[in-house]
Amino acid sequence: MTAGDGLPATTSRRGLLVGLAVGLPVIAFGVRGALVDGSRTHPGELARWIVGAAVVNDLVLVPVVLAAGWLGRRLVPGDLWPSVRAGLVTTGVLALVGWPFVRGYGADPRNPSLLPRSYGAGLAAAIAVVWVVVVALSLARRARERHRHDPPTHDRGVRGGSKGCH
Amino acid sequence: MSGGSPASGPRWLAALRRRYTSDLHDTRSAAWLGIALGVAFGVCFATGVWSHLAQHPPGWFTYPARPAGLYRITQGAHVITGTAAIPLLLAKLWVVHPHLLAWPPARSLLHGVERLALLPLVGGALFLLLSGTANVARWYPWSFFFPRAHFWAAWITIGALIVHVGAKAAATRDALRRGTARRADPGSAPSPASAASGSPPDPVAPASPLPADRRAFLGGVAAASAALVVATAGGTVSPLGRLSVLAQRRPGVGPQGLPVNKTAAAARVLAPARDPAYRLAIEGAVARPVALSLSDLQALPQREATLPIACVEGWSASARWRGVPVRDLLALAGAGPRAEVTVESLQPSGLYRSSTLNPGQTADADTLLALALGGEPLHIDHGYPARLVGPNRPGVSQTKWVHRLVVR
Numbered sequence: 357m358t359a360g361d362g363l364p365a366t367t368s369r370r371g372l373l374v375g376l377a378v379g380l381p382v383i384a385f386g387v388r389g390a391l392v393d394g395s396r397t398h399p400g401e402l403a404r405w406i407v408g409a410a411v412v413n414d415l416v417l418v419p420v421v422l423a424a425g426w427l428g429r430r431l432v433p434g435d436l437w438p439s440v441r442a443g444l445v446t447t448g449v450l451a452l453v454g455w456p457f458v459r460g461y462g463a464d465p466r467n468p469s470l471l472p473r474s475y476g477a478g479l480a481a482a483i484a485v486v487w488v489v490v491v492a493l494s495l496a497r498r499a500r501e502r503h504r505h506d507p508p509t510h511d512r513g514v515r516g517g518s519k520g521c522h
Numbered sequence: 523m524s525g526g527s528p529a530s531g532p533r534w535l536a537a538l539r540r541r542y543t544s545d546l547h548d549t550r551s552a553a554w555l556g557i558a559l560g561v562a563f564g565v566c567f568a569t570g571v572w573s574h575l576a577q578h579p580p581g582w583f584t585y586p587a588r589p590a591g592l593y594r595i596t597q598g599a600h601v602i603t604g605t606a607a608i609p610l611l612l613a614k615l616w617v618v619h620p621h622l623l624a625w626p627p628a629r630s631l632l633h634g635v636e637r638l639a640l641l642p643l644v645g646g647a648l649f650l651l652l653s654g655t656a657n658v659a660r661w662y663p664w665s666f667f668f669p670r671a672h673f674w675a676a677w678i679t680i681g682a683l684i685v686h687v688g689a690k691a692a693a694t695r696d697a698l699r700r701g702t703a704r705r706a707d708p709g710s711a712p713s714p715a716s717a718a719s720g721s722p723p724d725p726v727a728p729a730s731p732l733p734a735d736r737r738a739f740l741g742g743v744a745a746a747s748a749a750l751v752v753a754t755a756g757g758t759v760s761p762l763g764r765l766s767v768l769a770q771r772r773p774g775v776g777p778q779g780l781p782v783n784k785t786a787a788a789a790r791v792l793a794p795a796r797d798p799a800y801r802l803a804i805e806g807a808v809a810r811p812v813a814l815s816l817s818d819l820q821a822l823p824q825r826e827a828t829l830p831i832a833c834v835e836g837w838s839a840s841a842r843w844r845g846v847p848v849r850d851l852l853a854l855a856g857a858g859p860r861a862e863v864t865v866e867s868l869q870p871s872g873l874y875r876s877s878t879l880n881p882g883q884t885a886d887a888d889t890l891l892a893l894a895l896g897g898e899p900l901h902i903d904h905g906y907p908a909r910l911v912g913p914n915r916p917g918v919s920q921t922k923w924v925h926r927l928v929v930r
Contacts, residue, residue, distance in 0.1 A: 362630030366549060366693035372636055375688020379681045383642060386677025390670075397674055398666035405664060406675060409652060410645035417612070418619045425544065438735065442742025446749045449609045453655055453750060454768045462660020467785045467903075469776030470660065478767025482753050 421448075435501065436494045443490035447483050454479040531625025542620040546739050549697040554740055555614040556694055560687060562607040563647065567680050569600035573834060574673055576916050579880070587886040590913030594832035597916070598758040601836025604654045605754050609746035611647055613739075639685045646679030658754075658770050658835050669834070757781075757837030771837040777901035780841050783833055783917060784874075786902040791868045791923045800907055802851075802891070806864075806929035809856025816907045819893060822846045822854075827888040833917040843911050845892035848884055848927065857929045859885045865910045866926040877910065877919040888913050891924060 390397045432440045457475040579585050628634030756766025763773040771781045801813040832838035849859040860881040869875040889912035900906040905922030
């Protein structure tokens with residue numbers, strides 16, 4: 357850490373100064389544009405959405421994910437956790453993105469070509485496919501591990517059953 | 523990212539920081555995800571500005587008429603890349619979440635500025651992906667006009683991203699160059715110099731996580747991105763049409779097999795579009811203003827072109843159009859082929875009731891006043907009696923129910 361500048365070890369002082377020199381005018385351009393175009397951007401409401409998105413992510417979404425991870429690592433065998441975790445992440449983002457489609461907020465009965473699918477059934481099917489893949493990966497992993505622990509001709513010694521977890 | 527000694531700050535904060543037990547909250551995970559996000563947001567920004575230039579060209583810029591399918595590619599890439607970035611951004615914010623609890627919040631003015639710039643970066647990036655996704659779902663839980671808010675928020679976010687990339691480029695390069703990772707808990711990261719010289723690792727930092735777990739973690743995030751893309755991209759990548767269970771459109775679904783953005787009923791043109799007294803007026807800077815009925819238009823030499831409708835919301839679909847080249851219509855009125863033309867719809871109101879053809883677009887033989895789609899007269903929702911369709915144009919600029927061409 358550079359003495360006295362209070363910056364963390366991962367921050368380059370020079371890089372930050374260059375970044376500020378280039379980036380601040382770009383931020384200012386965006387802020388100015390939003391203000392000048394205020395009748396359409398509604399700057400106060402836009403600012404609330406931007407700040408609110410960060411606050412909701414940091415204080416709600418990430419803590420929920422951290423808690424799910426804490427719980428998952430206690431409930432799921434260590435060697436299977438990476439694939440279960442990937443399944444949970446995929447399920448989560450599919451559900452987040454799919455939510456407004458499932459609720460049909462944007463549907464227009466006069467325009468049947470807009471949002472034409474059964475989104476609830478589609479989302480359920482997508483999540484089912486994700487978990488079929490997770491189970492298949494888990495079974496394949498267990499089969500590999502068994503094979504490794506049960507060498508037919510010579511003993512390769514004991515290896516940790518859980519590889520690459522936690 | 524920012525630092526702070528793990529021992530500093532209120533005791534409850536220190537206790538909270540110790541709860542981040544995963545080894546994945548480190549600089550290598552942050553570096554990989556950061557690079558992927560940098561590329562994704564770069565693509566989204568470039569294609570987004572391109573789309574803005576296509577719809578609101580400033581004086582110094584001439585939007586090209588060719589290649590015909592360019593806009594469908596740039597806008598498809600915009601929406602697909604933004605969608606793919608959702609898991610990347612959420613994963614990245616999860617990785618660096620411990621840094622939120624750094625204490626003191628700012629150890630110097632510069633440190634404070636660096637951290638403050640994270641608010642427009644994090645909030646802006648989340649807002650862009652959230653608002654873009656909501657727009658594709660046609661969900662507007664706000665009162666502002668989405669395209670403008672999204673556009674200006676993008677400049678704010680990209681500015682904050684430039685600050686962040688400047689600050690973290692060296693550490694990112696450094697983290698990826700080393701074979702083993704180290705933990706980037708607040709204040710626990712050794713300086714790049716000590717890592718390079720092989721000095722013992724910071725005693726606070728636990729053993730490096732196994733590369734296999736990070737690979738599995740990043741692989742899982744990439745899988746989530748891929749799943750989202752497959753689930754949404756079928757509106758423009760038609761082979762995925764059946765698999766894209768969360769796509770706004772389905773290829774082939776719509777009147778005459780083509781999706782519709784705005785219906786004739788919604789545009790309130792049902793009566794004027796079907797009025798037998800319909801005339802297309804060609805006026806403005808012309809030698810002799812002309813008014814043509816639908817049968818007059820049908821009697822003119824027709825031209826066929828296969829051109830996509832490419833919506834800003836990411837879906838696109840090709841169709842076979844037949845109609846009269848706009849430049850031929852201008853010739854009837856005694857105007858040259860290289861003119862700027864305002865194309866006006868019967869729509870009584872709405873932001874997209876008219877569009878502009880620049881001289882290059884007017885001169886293109888495939889810029890048609892289309893009367894037929896797939897060999898049949900246009901369905902009223904596709905712009906009957908006549909609509910504009912031209913190469914490389916955003917869907918909102920393919921004006922429907924055209925009744926006036928004004929030469930500038």
